[in-house]
Amino acid sequence: MxxxxxxxxxxxxxxxxxxxxxxxxxxxxxxxxxxxxxxxxxxxxxxxxxxxxxxxxxxxxxxxxxxxxxxxxxxxxxxxxxxxxxxxxxxxxxxxxxxxxxxxxxxxxxxxxxxxxxxxxxxxxxxxxxxxxxxxxxxxxxxxxxxxxxxxxxxxxxxxxxxxxxxxxxxxxxxxxxxxxxxxxxxxxxxxxxxxxxxxxSIAELEQINRQIIQRMRTGILVLDQFGQVRLMNAAAEELLFGAPTLKTPHLSHTTPLPSPLKQGLQEWRENPDKRIEPFQATPTSPLLQATFAQLDQDQGDQTLLFIEDLSKITQQAQQMKLASLGRLTASIAHEIRNPLGAISHAAQLLDESPNLAAGDQKMLSIIHRHSKRVNGIIENVLDLSRRKAADAQRVNIPEWLEEFRSEFRQTDHDGSPVHIVLNIHDPVPVARFDKSQIEQVLVNLCDNGLRYSKEQTGENRIQLETGATSDGERAYVDVRDFGPGIAKEHHSSVFEPFFTTEKTGNGLGLYLARELCEANQAHLSLVDDEQPGCRFRITFAHPGRVI
Incomplete structure (x- = not known):
């Protein structure tokens, strides 16, 4: 050789x-x-x-x-x-x-x-x-x-x-x-x-393999020195804490300070290692995170190993198990439920055709129609959860896609009233990877809700779409803002839970399904609290280089 x-x-x-x-x-x-x-x-x-x-x-x-x-x-x-x-x-x-x-x-x-x-x-x-x-x-x-x-x-x-x-x-x-x-x-x-x-x-190759494995892990891993400065972190930790893209070369050091809740949790853990740190959010749009600390060097005690878990993933898994069981149950009894439900609806329609109904009977029939439709909608939504298809991701130019979506959405019927959709584009907007049909379903749900609440508050069908890049400049986001009454702060943490609703006619699955579809495309749906009238929902897409 x-x-x-x-x-x-x-x-x-x-x-x-x-x-x-x-x-x-x-x-x-x-x-x-x-x-x-x-x-x-x-x-x-x-x-x-x-x-x-x-x-x-x-x-x-x-x-x-x-x-x-x-x-x-x-x-x-x-x-x-x-x-x-x-x-x-x-x-x-x-x-x-x-x-x-x-x-x-x-x-x-x-x-x-x-x-x-x-x-x-x-x-x-x-x-x-x-x-x-x-x-x-x-x-x-x-x-x-x-x-x-x-x-x-x-x-x-x-x-x-x-x-x-x-x-x-x-x-x-x-x-x-x-x-x-x-x-x-x-x-x-x-x-x-x-x-x-x-x-x-061989050791260098193993080290490279270990580094790639750690970088690909969805659990955030950080190494902190005795002063709380970041010595090493993987891509998941950068994404969860600082919003950095997930496929960049790993940094040996990070000058950005830790989020204040995490820094406070580190101080509490050092004072009492047996205490479990409360979940926190690094940013208003980030998911709920759980930090776990461990001593890296037992002899010198100068470095700390930190694990960051995305609690939304754990909650999502639990909810998926619950809804999967519910979906199987619903699928097995849907026929038995729909038969009597259909009979009830048909009987109500026959009664509604009678010319000799009193005003009180008309009110009762309206209640029957409304709740029959609601029960049928709940069954349909739960069945959709159980048979949802995997995402077929492709690279999408966000501004062009939103222009097409706005044009098509305007053509749908909204009580015959004109629809005003303002589109704001903050260039440059990074390319994103997702299933267009699934994310369009999310946007339709958010826009329908926004138009309904805006009309109740202002009397006109008006919403606003906005797109741009996140603070790291690597990921795209889409905001849907309405001009309705907004959501009470005590309900902010519950709006994405299944079957949670503040309406008497709602089934509480719309926003949950929207977040599920976003998660299937490695995007994140969040409610942004910007102290402005109405509600502002944000879809933050994953880095375009991330494999779905």
Missing amino acids: AAPSPTGQTIRSPFGPIAGMQQIRLFRIYNHYRLVISLMLTGLLFVDPFATDSRLRWEDYYQAGIFCYLAITVFIGLLMMAGLKPRERHISLSILVDIAILHFLLLTSSGITNGIANLVIVTVAAGNILNPTRFGTFYAALAAICSLGISGWAVLAINETADDIVRAGTLGILYFATAVVLQSISKRMIRSEALAHSRAK
Whole structure:
């Protein structure tokens, strides 16, 4: 395999890319060592220049060899400083050149007994570290042959003692021993480094997977320091507390302060860890939230783990279970209920056709008609809950969609009275993803209610539609405002509960069904209290990148 380098050059190592990158680093270190040695040998030429004749065989060749070695090491060093990344053949050639030059210096100096022979051991060791394969053994064999050749030549040509041959043989054994030991150590180190790299990569992948899992969780998770500042949070926490989009890169810190109810709850929990914090709303349009605290570091106690749960989800699940049971019950007895209900309605219609009805009887028949229609509406709504289809989401341009909706809604019959719908668009409006048919059903419900209450209060069918972007600029919203009497504040928390109504003729399922349809499209329907006349309902859509 090949280890990539910044310049595109590679070192092909049989031990993988990690070993190749390690070879480049080690060769840099070895070249620094060569440069230092060549400088030291050059410096020694000027230390005792008058005593070299008795110790050197060929002084001129010896000095030329040292200057040549210095020039080679300086040249390679400059190339590497210029950005050259050595390949495997460059390393092998450098080791061979070192072995050849060092033995040339031994030949031209005092022979194998010279201290330069110890430098050959270092070169063989470096060759086996940089290339821990059979080629490293070749370095040891070449060095041993050169040492024996120099000693043999000295014995035969200039009558040196045979002790040089013994010393050369000892050095040869030392070369091979160095090669065997360092190859084994280098291979173990390379395998250990590769294993450590593999494990580090696995840990990094697991950390990335855990981070993605945490980011995808619908439970908000925050890590707070001892001062209550946010150290880490997932996307759900950003969305629930700060209204941030859910698919952004997670922030390592957050400069926005915690909502005051949550900050107060944190203080109360630190004073009494067994106390359960009361549910709260981060903003007037956000759902009801429940915070749970836990100590993250038991030893130091300086960080707090915070979980944020959307209570509307839990309430919704409970209500869904209740209405699912009610839907099954209603489906099973709808036929039995509708038969007598139909008989009652038919009998009332027959009585209504009688010409001899008193005024009191007419009033009673009106009550029968009204309540029969109400019972039938309740059955229809509960049946709709039990057979509701899944959302078919698509990207929608909100302003264009609202223009089409307003045009079509005006054409429906509203007691023959003209309908005034004011549309306010605050550009830019982000794109949203939802099922148009389901959200249109929500808007029809809200607009019908708004027109009815506006007419009761002002005498005219008038409502206002408004669209724009949330404070984070990433999500769209649609407001439906009427000009009726409004809803009492004590009923604000109950308007979306099933079967809650302040009217005698209502069944209390309209707003509940509207919120259910919004939740099915990952949108949120809320009642906005802006101290203005009438009611203002807001649909806040999810981030368009969020998968439905």
